[in-house]
Amino acid sequence: MKVFVTPRRGILDPQGRAVEHALKSLGFKSVAGVKIGKYIVLEIGAQSTAEARDQAHQMCERLLANPLIEDYTFEVEGE
């Protein structure tokens, strides 16, 4: 299970901004926005993909992300 946590739209992301600025000054003018977040790899012992997704959702809501300042997405890999 791969979990991605990123700052919410509208929340100041000074890390993302600093990197965006640096990329632009390197000549990458196409960069329209940068967000820096977290990438969390989980190994979940679950009976089904649906169950794993359900657990990951709860983990994100309760601990892995703060919904006030962060968005999250996750991807399930393997069986």
Place this chain on the structure above:
Amino acid sequence: MKWGVVRFPGSLDDNDALWALREVMGQEASLLWHKDTSLQGVECVLLPGGFSYGDYLRCGAIARFSPIMDSVAKFAAEGGLVVGTCNGFQVLCEAHLLPGALTRNRTLSFICEPVHVRVENAQTPFTCALRQGEVLKLPIKHGEGLYVAPAAELRQMEERGQVLLRYVDAAGQQSDAANPNGSLHAIAGVANERFNVFGLMPHPEHAVEALLGGEDGLKIFRSIIESAR
């Protein structure tokens, strides 16, 4: 008054808080271990600054699930007084005992310096020994002190007087330059709706003796003691 100072793995300012309360203010104060569930009959719980659980994931995110926090939440729900400074403030927000969240300083740097804060509401248990508009000089030392909350919630907090401290300059004027971390509405300290839980980024426990550069922190502790009488 009986105080309890919670020690999480990574707490740093627990001993300073005990010093301020016991040695400087002559209060009865005990340490509460994060794995315990008993608050030992204290009348005010203080969550100190530091790096609980190494600040892994997010500041205060893991400390929020320490066993003692269930007792603290119950104590707060019953009207007990709870104060969180710095990391303690972050823990209280993560535990939803206070609104909002704290995130990286806009400068991306750790800031350690004295700042000025203005008392915005002097009619709370945490500020009752202060005057409305009074300016305090207190130190800050944090990397993640930028206070955020949804716009609608901020508006309601302002209307209810939940913003207790705001960053200002030495003359008491609000300005962008006087807001060290970029907090929304220059918020340095907030209370819950019921005014029995208070979180602030500055450290009153580091400003309790002239030798430390000032004694303004005492006024916050004095307020709490007065309010409990």
